[in-house]
Every structure is written in structure tokens, then in C-alpha cells.
Amino acid sequence: MAAKFLPTNQLASWLAELSGQYRTLVPRREGDAVVFRPFEEAFAPELGVRPTMSTKASVFPKCEPLMTFKYEKDEEDPGKVMVDVTERRDDAPAVVVGGRPCDVAGFFTFDRVYNTEKIKDLNYLARRENTFFVSLACEQPATTCFCNWVGGGPADTKGADVLMVPVSGGWLMEPVTDKGGELVASLEDGKAKEAEAQAVKDKANAAIGDAVDVSAAQDKLLALFDDAAFWEAQSSKCISCGTCTYLCPTCYCFNITDEKFGMEGVRMRTWDNCMSALFTMEASGHNPRPTKAHRLKNRVGHKFSYYPSLHDGNIACVGCGRCIKSCPVSVDIRAIVQNAIAAPAPEQEG
Template identity: 35%
Template sequence: MTLVKIEKKNWAEGLTAAADAYRLFGPVKEKDYHQFKELEKGEMPDFEMVNTRLSPKALLFPQSEEMLEYSLDESQDDHHIMKEIARDDTPRAVVGIRPCDAKSTLLVKLNFDTPDVKDPYWLNAYRAATFIGMACDTPLSTCFCTTAGCGPYHEEGLDMLVMEQGDAYLAKILSDKGKAFADAAGWQAASDDAAAFEAGRQAAEDRIVSTVKTDNLAETDLLELHGAPFWEDIAFSCINCGTCTFSCPTCWCFDIQDEVHGKSGVRMKNWDSCMFPIFTAHTTGHNPRDTKTQRVRQRFMHKLKYFVDKYEAGIMCVGCGRCVRQCPVNIDIRRVCEQMNSFKPADACAVEG
């Protein structure tokens, strides 16, 4: 394990040096919230935040992303031919990403990098990215990462993990990408304080007050859980706004649409949500999930059952708590998980499928 100690007074100097080799992204306060954005020259990430309102998944998976362009002008030789739009996949460093958000990239990767399908847009952005994590020493009351396969000092998905240590930062190099970034910043290994990370991790985990239980999800019969009697109650207050899915770092649903202006067209990828009524609408007019209850059930079954069964990689959630904090009608994934995990098949009754 390689440790680097960086005096806070030298932090900006190091990032400025790294900006010669990387596009830098980090959390910046905008009005009352922090959001991840590309940093302007000389701009520094703001670590006074606990977590951002939206996850940084948009850095790899933009909310709207133009993929192809074409012309309908038949006077041109290349009319009606799709051409890839140029992308900037030069090296980028995401500085200050929380461990839960870094772990989420590995869950999302299971969808975009499969043996049969490899999404070049997501994968090229992922390969270009270096993730510099900031340990989470002040978790919120809605954070339940430690029981969702993650934690405030979790290292999966990170290339470097940074913690505060008085007037300095202590950084743990976790990959070759992390070492390359440290070299670009001029940060040299100069610390043997490995115990500090363990002490920081333990203290941060002790501050986590929220938990979920997931031990029974894999063994529970899928169809009986699908027909459980509690879905109507869970869905009662939902307004299908999509806030939960758009704020979630592990939601990956998207739609592909063409937009034409005059004789110029683009094909673009846009975030979509299983909570929207037309998400599953067929061209025939049939909609297999045309009720609110069916859509709410789909969201939680996907995260807490289908994903568990398919990938055997835990739940499709890292416990960041964003959906808990932002749901306008107070639907809480922790309570839903408890109902699903404690469900007994004998409790099932006949409900609409």
C-alpha cells in the first residue's frame, strides 16, 4: 500500500499541475446544493459538502448524449448516412467522488459491459476516468452504505482514496491510474501512517445509524414476492415523478430518440425511468405496466430481487440515501427492503399480476 501525505496548502498546486494532463471534475456548490461539474481553470473542488444532490453518474452517462448525426439533404453525397459525433474521451479525473458513488460505477458496468453487448459510449468514458475518492467522515442519518455492500471508506471502484488529517490530506494509492494521477500532481509517497485509515474508517462506520437487512432476498421465491400483498400500500403515495431514479447512482435506464431540425438530424441517448407511465408502452398501445403499483413494484423488485438473482453481486443499491432524502412523498427504500426481506411466502395472497 502506497500512502501520500499532501499538505492542504499544497493541494491546489497539485491539482493545477494535474490539470495539464487531465480534465478535472469535482463537486461545486451551486445555490443551495453541490453538483459535480468540470472545473474551470484554477477552480477547486468544494469538500464542504456531505454528498451531491445528483450522483456523478452523468460524467459517464450524460442525461442527454448525442451519438450520431445525419443529413436528409439528398443533394449531399452522404445523405441518410449515420456518422458518429466526435467525443472528448481524453483522460479525466473525478476528484472528491464519494466511495458509494465510485462503487456504483461497478454495478452500472454490469449493464454496459456484458459478454454480448458493450456500450462504447459508457465504456470509453469509464476507461478515460480516474476516480479520486474523498472518504466520508460525516455520513447523513439516511446513509445505510455499510449494510448495502459499501462504506464511508470503501475502496472498490476508486483509484485513490483521500482522507482529511488535520492540516493535510492522506491519500491511499489503489491502482496504476491512481499512481499516474499522483505523479501528474507531483505528490510523492511520504507517509507510513496506515493506521490512520483504519481509525478513520472505524470512526466513520460507527457514525452510520441507518441499516437494511438483505440476507433473505436471494432465497425468497421471485413470483411469490412479486405477488406480495404490500405493493399497493407502498405505491399509494407515489406520484411517478422519477426523482428516485434520476438521483440514483445505479439506475441506468435510457431511451434512444431522433431529433430533426430542417434537414439535419441527431440520434441521442436520454435518461429514462421505469417510474414513467409510457416507459413500457408498446407501439400497439398495450402497456404491460400501466398502473402505478406495477411501476413501483418494478423499481424495487429490480434493485432488490432481479439484480440479486441475476448477478449474485448484492443489491443494486449502495446506500447513499439520495432517494430517501429527495422523494417528495417519503417513500423509503429502507422500509421497502425490510418488507421484502422479511416476507414469508405463506403471507402471499392473490393480487393482480
């Protein structure tokens, strides 16, 4: 498929064209944050900086109605109550423009959990199938980026339908899938910009530096599971605010609550946060992860050890660095993983 060129002055008109067929989400600046919102011509998309939030909510919403229910009394037997349940499923087609390659890669972590032989999350899968991604290649990786540690890169196309590469006067639009070809079909030919786009990719790849080998983390983190002193040291700065979890493109835990109003109600799914003290609180009052050290151990261990052990070595982290950049006390997951790898093997009792 031939690459296309999108001039800067045609961005709004192209997005408006997409909006006629799809729910089109773009990065928008709101205060100090850059978040994804439906495209509106009155608000210019923010494509110059990496979004504060990832594209996760486009497929896995922060708050989602799974079903509505209504209690109805039997007219002949008032003591008998029937429940009418209506499932809610959003499969409207959507396009997300301006997410970074690491954001889109995060959905593969979800796929291995929500689309298995035994478990199929139909709400997630409906959005996953009908959401298309125009990823924006990174010109200059941030100091907190480490996508190449976990198999990604500043211009990685995995999971994207189109790769959008900044060039002089606009963007080179490189279709990755047939659907991506359709999304950019109306744009002008981009052959003249291909060499410049490749130079942008090469510069970004050089800027991110050499990848650190974290393959040993899977076994080392497991070996350190009972080393309380190690985890207390790693979590000493942590305040359990949960920012890392809420901003993470690969965190997929959720809670379900029934919101009832009289005889009607809705079952809601909402993002949950493993760094919260209430996340593992049991009805008995017992909490198997009572301290922040326990919770941080679970978070890091899951991403670099437990998840890979269940999913053919795939790490549940895309190296976007949001958990590092937005942490109010500068906890760095890269340092924790490297410290675990470098830590001496715990002494065996007996």
C-alpha cells in the first residue's frame, strides 16, 4: 500500500472527514494534561507532545455500563418479582488518531487475558474489533521512555492501522493494514516524503539508546518474592496514590458494582487500582497485601514475572514511561527491575 501525505493545513478537514463515519478520538490539551477526546473543529489536536493518558480508554473505558436491569412485580402474584436484564454493548466504529506506538501495543496485553478459549470479554472484544488506530511515531523519545526494553520502538507499527510520521509540512501516513489504507485513501501521494520519514525514524531509534536486557527479571522477581527487606527498600518513596496504575496502557483490572435506583439499575464496570489498600481487602477484614511494599511487589512482579510466565514470555509493560513521568515521588519501575536483576539470590533456610 502506498504511503500518503497529510499537509498540516489539511489535518482538520481529514479528521472531519473521518468523523462522518467514525467516532474519532484525538489528543486534546485540557489544563496541564493531554487527553483523548472526540474531535471537534473548534479544538486543535495536540500532536506535539505525548498524551498524558494512553489510548486504553478507547477500547476499555474507565467506566462502562455492562447491562441494565429492571425489577417487575407479577400482577397476579405481587410477592413474585421478575428481573428484566438488557445487555449493553458498544460496537460503534471508532478511529483513534495520535496515540503513540507504545499505547497501541498495550492492547495485546489485554487480548491474551480477555480473548482466550475459556474467557471472552464480549464488551472488550466488540470495541477491539471496531476501533482503528493511527499511531504517531515519536520524533524524540522522552527520558522516561523505554519501549525498546520490552520489544517496541519509537516507530513500531504493531497494532496500528496507519503510522503517522512527522515530516516537514505535515505527516507521512504509512498504511499498515487494509483498513489503514481506506482511512488515508483520500490523501495525496506521499512518495516524495518517504526518505525524510525514514530519517525521522532512524534519528528516534538512535536517540532512545540501547535496550537493557530484562529477560532475567522473570526468575529474579519470583526469587525475591519473600524478601521483605528488598521490597520495603524499593517502595520506601511510594505513597500508594495509584497514578502509575491509572495511567498504564496495560493495566486491565476492574471492579463491578450495581447502581440501583428504585426498581431499576445498571451494572457498571470501572477501572480498579492494585496500589490501593482496598484492592485485596477481604470481607473478613484480612488483607493479603497490607502494605505498600506488598502492593508494589505485586505490580512490578505481575508485569515482569507472573504475566510473562503465563503468556509465553510476553511482558505486561510497553515501556511508555508514564508511571515514571507522572509519579509524584519519582518511583522508577526501570530501576526496580534492574535492582531485582542485580540483587543477590536470597539465602535459603535450612
